[in-house]
Amino acid sequence: MASSPMASSSPSQEPPPRESPESPTPPVAPVAPNLAFRQARGRRSPGEFAAAVRRAAREIGERVSCDARYIGRVEAGEIRCPNYAYERVFLHMFPGRTLADLGFAPRSAVRGRAARTTPPPEPEPSHRPLASQEFPQHHGTQGSQAPLESLKSHQTTPSHEFDPSPEVVEIEQYERHEESDVRRRAFMTGGTATVATASLTPFAAAPAAAQAGEAEASAVEEAVRRIRLLDDRHGADGLYRRAAAPLRTAFALLDAGTSRQATADRLQAGAGELAISVGWLAHDSGRFDDARSHYAEALATARMSGDAALEAHAFCNTAFLARDAGRPREAVRAAQAAQRAARQLGSPRLLSLLALREAGGWAGLGDRSGCDRSLVRAQSLFDSGPSDADPEWMTFYGEAELEGLEAQCWSALGDWPRAARHARRAAALQDRHFTRNIALYTAELADDLARAGRPDEAAAAGTQVIGLLDEVQSSRIQSMLATTARVLLPHRRANGVAAFLDRHGALPRGV
Template sequence: MSVRDFANLLNVSASSVSAWEADAGMARLRPSTQRLLDGALASAGPAVRKRFATAMVQDPVDDGSQGVTSDDMRRRTVVTMPLAAALASLGPVGDSSHRAGRVGAKDAERLDHAVMQIRRLGHQHGGENLWAAAARIAHNGYYLLEHSSYSDRVAYQLLTATSRAHMCAGWLAFDSGAHDAARSHYNEALTLARQSADASSQVHALVNLAFLSTFLGMPRQSLRYADAAEGIAGGRTAVVPRIRQATAYALAGERTASHKAITKARASLEAVKEEAADWYSFVDHAELDGIEGTVALLLGDPRRAERLLLQAIAKYGDSFARNRALYRVRLAKARLDLGEVEGAAISAGKALDDLSSAVASHVIRAELSTVARRLGMFSGVPGVDLFMGRHADIN
C-alpha cells in the first residue's frame, strides 16, 4: 500500500504514517496502531484484507527493538514459489477475522490445522518468511474467542489452538531475531494453556521460554522454566524439559549436571514408544544428537561435538533443512576449535547451500557470520576463500 492508502485505512494523516516509519521509537506506538489497524481491517472490504495479508506474509517487519530492522528483513526475505503456494493453501484462516456468530469444532480444527502447516514450513524454511503469517493465525483465534459464540467443548478447542498458534509465532519470531516478540508470544501461549488446563501446551510454552533464556545467556532462568515444565510433563514430553536442562547446565559450566540431564532425556525417548503430541514430534534421535553436540561444544569438547553433529546432520532430510543448516554451522564451529579449518569451510559451505535454497533464519545467519569472521583469518586455505566470497554475496 502507499503511505496515503495506509493512512486512509487507519483514518490518520499521511504525515503521521511517514513519521512512524522514520521514528526509531516506533515500538512505543505499536499497540495503539495495531488496535486501529485491526479495527480498520475488520470493516474493510475483502480486497483490502487480501492485499494486506499478502504484504504481511511477504514482508514481515520487526519494530527495531530486537536489532533486526525492516530494511534487514526486506533484504533477506524472499518467498519462494513453493512456500507462497503452501501459505496460500492455508485458505481463509488468516482472513476470517471479519466473521462473527456461532462457531463450531470445524472452525477450531481449521485453526489448529493451519498452525501445524506453518510449523512444518518452519522446520523446512526457517522463521523469517513465516512469522507474520503465524501471528495472523493467532490473532484470528483471539478474534473468534472474543466475538463468537460457541459450546464449552469448542471453547477448549479454540483456547488450545490459539495457544499453539502463539507458540508457533513465538518460535518463528525467535528464528527471525525478534526475541522480545518471541517472549511475548510464549507468555500469551502459556496464559491460554493455563486457562484451558492443557498440560501439554503448558509444557510447550515453558520449554520454549527456557530455550529463549538459554539463548539470551540466562541459564538460571532457563532452568527454572525447564524444571517447571518437567514437573508438569509426563511420558515422552519429559524429554524436552530435560534437553533444555542439559543445555542450560552446559551454558552455566556444570558438566556433570548437563550430562545427567541429557542421559535422562535419551532414556525417556527410549522408554516411551507411543505417538507423541505433534509439537514435540521433532524430538528424535537426530535432534538429541544435535542437542548433545551443542552441549559438548558449550562444554569445550569439540571432538565429541563433531561426532554427534555429524550423526545429527546425516539423519536430517530436506523436510528439516532448517535444523540441518543450524547443525552444519555448529559443526564448522567445532572444527575451527579443533584447528581443522578446511573441514570447517566445507561444513559452513553446506550450511550456505541450505540458506541459499530454502532456509531463511536470522539465528542461523548470525551464527554463520560468527564462523565467517573466524574463517576470514585463514585466507588461502583451500575452500576458505570460496566460502568467504559466497558468504559476502548473501549479506
Template sequence: MGENSDLADALSEAGLTQVELAEAVNDHLRAHGHEGTVSDRTVRNWLTGKTRWPHPRQREALEAVFGRSAGELGFRPPAGRRSPTRTEDPVHRRNFLTAATGTTAAVVPLLATRPYAVGTTDVIRLRRGLDALTALDASKGGHEALERAALAGAADALELQKRAASQRIRQRIFSVAAEYTTAAAWSAVDARRCARAQGHLNRALYLAGMAQDSIAELDVWNLHAMAAGQQQEHARAVSAAQAAQATAIARRDPLFASLAHARTAIGHSNAGDRQGALRSLGLAEEALSKASPDVPRPLWMAFYGPAELLAITAIVRTSLGDAPEAEAASHRALAAIPQRFRRNRALATAQLAIAQLHQRDVDQACATADRVFSLMDGNDLPGRLRSRLGDFCRDLITLSPNVGVAREWNDRYRSEWSQAR
C-alpha cells in the first residue's frame, strides 16, 4: 500500500480540497439517482492508498470530475481482476463550444441544461474550458475569436449560478465567470482595443467582488494597469498596480506580489520616475525570491516567474534609457521563457531589437527584429506586438535614416506587417 500521487496531483491541479472532492463525487452520484455517501475520510483513503480500487459508481464519478480514467488517477484493480473496458473516454463526454478563426479554435465548455442543482463538478468543467483558452492565448495571443469564446464561457457560468447547490458553489461560479470575463479583457488588451477592454474589466471586477476572490481581483487590477499604460495614463497605471499590491492574495503569496510590483515599475518608468521604477523592480525581485513553486495557482499565472520579470526589467530599463541593461535583461529573458509562450518570446525579441538599436547596433537590431515574424510563424500579430514593432520602426528611422539596412528592413516588412494584421 502506498500513497496515490496521481490522485493527489489531479486534486492539486483542480484546486480542490478533500472535502470539495467528496462533494463533487456526491454531486455526480446524486445526479444519476444514487445516494451520495462519499466523505472526506473516503477521499483520504483514496489518497493514502488504503482504498486502491473504489466502488464502480465512485470510479465513474471520479472519472467524470477529473476527465481522466481510473488508471490515470492512480487506481489499480485487485490482482487477477481486470479493469473494465472503457466504451468512451471521459474527455470525449464533454461538450464544447468552439469559436474558430482560420485554423485556430478556442474552446469553452457548453453545459447542457440539467434538472439538478449545479455543484462542484460543473465548476470543474467550466474551469477546463478556461484552461483551454489560456493555453491558446499563450501560443497565439489575443484575438476576437478568443474574446468571444471567453464571453460565452462567462455567460454560461452566470446562467449556471442561478441553480447553484449552495452559496459556496455560487461564489465559485462567480469566480469562474470573473476569470472568463478577465480573459476576454486580456484578449482586448493584447489586441490594444482599450475601450472594449475597459468594459470587460469593470464587469470582471464586479464579478470578482461577488465571488470574494482576491486572485481574480488582482488579475483585473493588473490588466487595468496595462490598459492605462496603453492609453498613456501613467498615473492611473501606477494606481491600478498599487491596487493589485493591496489585494489579499498579494499579501499572502509573494509571486502575486512580485507581479504587482513589476507592473508598478512599468508605470513609474513610463512616467519618468526613475527612482520609483527601480525601487519597484527591487521589490518585485525580492518578492519573487520568496515565492514557493509548489503552491497551487491558476493556469493563467504560469506565464509569470523569473523569465517574465526579466522581460519586464528590459521594458523598464528601455524606458529609463538604460539600453545596455535592457539588452542584457532581454537576452536572459529569452534564454528562460518557455517555448510554448510564443507570443511572449516574440515580444521579448522585439524588445531586444529596440535595446540593440538604441546602442546604434543597427545591423544586429534589424536581424533580431526579423526573428519576430519567424517566431509567430505567419499568424496574425497581436496589437501589443505590432505596437512594439512600430516603436522599433520609428526609432530605426529616427536613429538611422540614411543607413541602407534600415531602409531595406522597413521596405521589406511594411507589406508583411500589413498582411499580418
C-alpha cells in the first residue's frame, strides 16, 4: 500500500509548488471520546460490560474477543466504527438504536469509500473447505459412563450483571462454564423446555455395556427419536447439553464392539444420526462451531461404514448450517454432495429437500436463476409423493416445510411480499404438533411483512410468536423476533406495533 504524502515528506520540505493555498491538505481531526457509548455502558465497569458483549454475541451466534481494553478504545474514540460482527452484537444489545445513536461514525467516513448496503458475514476463524477438513475424534474417547454429574455447575465467584438479583447471580455462575449459553436461557425462562431435558435422562444414565448388543442399539435409536420429538415441541435451547450425554455413550458403545455385524451396523447408523441430532440442537441454539463438529463427526461415521443414507443426511445439515453461517457457496456444494449420495436411495422426497438446501445456497449468493431452478426441481420431486424409502428423520418434511424453506429463499433474495406469502402458507399448513416450526414460520412471516411495509400485520404475527416462547426456546427464533422489532421501531404508531414492541421489550434478556 502506498504511503500518504504527509507520511512521506519531512518537516523541512516545502509544500509542492502545484498545491494551491485555496485547497490546503485537510488537517487530521482530533480523536473525540465516544460519550454516547460511555453512557450506554452505564454503571458497569469496562470488564463487566465486555463480558456482557461476549454473552450477547453468543446469543446471536457471533464470536467476538471483547475485553476491557476494547471497551476503553471505543470510549476513547480510537475505534470510530466497529467491524460487522461487533455491529450486529451492539444492535442486538441495544434494540432500536443505530450505530450513530451509540456514537459511531458512518462506515464510509471511516474507510473512505461507500458503505456496503448489506454487510457481508464475518469470516469464521479456522474453518476450512469441507473436503479438506479433518474429522474430529468422536466422543467415545471421553469414557463410557454417562456424565450427568458433569452437567452440574460448580460454584464460582459470580461477576456483576445487568441486574444484581440473586437469580442473575446464579445465572452468572453458569456462565463461567462452557455449557452456559443454552442452559442460561433455559434457566431464565423456565417453562416446559427446562422440564423436557429430564426426558433424556434414561438414555444418558445407563453405563455402556462391556459389549454392545441389540438392547444397546435399540436404546441409541430411541434416544434419536426422543431428541427429535422434544426439539419439535420445545426447540433446541435447554436440550443441547443433555443430549450430548447419550451421544458420548453411543460412541462408547461403538468402541466396546459387538459380536454381530448387523448390530454393529445399527450402532454405526444410530450414533451417526445421534451426532446429527445433537448437531442440530447446537445449530438451532446458535453454537455453529459445535454444530459443524457434530455434523463432521456424523459424516466421518457415514464414510467409514459406507452408509449413503447417513452421508446424505450429514451433508444435508451441513448445507443448512453453511447457509445460516454466511457461507452460501459451501451450502451449494454440500447440498450437491448430499444429492449425489442420495440418488441411490430411491426417495424423491429426500431429493426434494436437498434441492431446497441447494436453493438456499443460491439465494445466499444472490443467484436468482440458480435458486429458481432448484425450487422448481424441489417442487417436482415433492409432487412425486412419499415412498417407503423416505428416511425416518424426514418426518418433519411436508408441504409446510417446503413452503417455509421457499419463503427463506425469497427473503434472502429480498422479495419480501413473495416470501411473506410462502411463510403465511407454511404457518397455516403446519401440523399443530410441531410447535417449534409454527413459531419459526410465524417469525419468518413477521419479518417478511415488516420489510414489505406492512407493520400492523407484522406486529400481529410477532405477537403470536411471543405467545409461543413459553413452550419454544430457539435462539434462531429469538434472533428473528429481535430483528423484526428493530425493523418495526420507526412504525410505532401503526396499529398494534407499540403493543408488540412493549411485549418484546418486556421479555427476559436472551429471549
